[in-house]
Amino acid sequence: GAVVSQHPSRVICKSGTSVKIECRSLDFQATTMFWYRQFPKKSLMLMATSNEGSKATYEQGVEKDKFLINHASLTLSTLTVTSAHPEDSSFYICSAGIGGLNNEQFFGPGTRLTVL
Amino acid sequence: AQTVTQSQPEMSVQEAETVTLSCTYDTSESDYYLFWYKQPPSRQMILVIRQEAYKQQNATENRFSVNFQKAAKSFSLKISDSQLGDAAMYFCAPINQGGKLIFGQGTELSVKP
Numbered sequence: 001g002a003v004v005s006q007h008p009s010r011v012i013c014k015s016g017t018s019v020k021i022e023c024r025s026l027d028f029q030a031t032t033m034f035w036y037r038q039f040p041k042k043s044l045m046l047m048a049t050s051n052e053g054s055k056a057t058y059e060q061g062v063e064k065d066k067f068l069i070n071h072a073s074l075t076l077s078t079l080t081v082t083s084a085h086p087e088d089s090s091f092y093i094c095s096a097g098i099g100g101l102n103n104e105q106f107f108g109p110g111t112r113l114t115v116l
Numbered sequence: 117a118q119t120v121t122q123s124q125p126e127m128s129v130q131e132a133e134t135v136t137l138s139c140t141y142d143t144s145e146s147d148y149y150l151f152w153y154k155q156p157p158s159r160q161m162i163l164v165i166r167q168e169a170y171k172q173q174n175a176t177e178n179r180f181s182v183n184f185q186k187a188a189k190s191f192s193l194k195i196s197d198s199q200l201g202d203a204a205m206y207f208c209a210p211i212n213q214g215g216k217l218i219f220g221q222g223t224e225l226s227v228k229p
Binding site for chain 2: 109
């Protein structure tokens, strides 16, 4: 099956700093990449959808200036949490899909962000 | 807007027994896919099974099968011969025309030896 990697798997940073998370599709070209946030014992909350070469589409309530998404190529999308604060601490998951109604999404292993 | 309801926050099953996880959804779309994903303690999301809404035949993948009732908008997952490795969070997720998965709240399944 298709493989999606995320880096880093875990990051601890100080309040006020910015953190970048990378999501790569390793063996296929992803038309669309998705970014999710997940709190403990909770479901995945979609933050934004990004297509290669175009601006990301953010879900309602997600601050686009706080969570910067760049989809520079068909195999790489990045999420930058700017000026991170403790409330941004969470588990962030990316997924990549090839598009279409049968848009099976292949998920990365996730990144645990802790902001001190 | 699409909504997904998994009414069982937690379920438990004895090893080798069968368990059914329920899911209902609401959608105005006529053609769509539905998925069940599994999230074990590693938190890696794993696709368990998918169902095409226009197909009346229920999907089956080895020990996993679905009971898809399109009119009732119900999409339950049956796990037969449960194994310890089946212990995980299970999420039901239809996909909308925009390609977005709409996740339910999840059901935490524990398997007793």
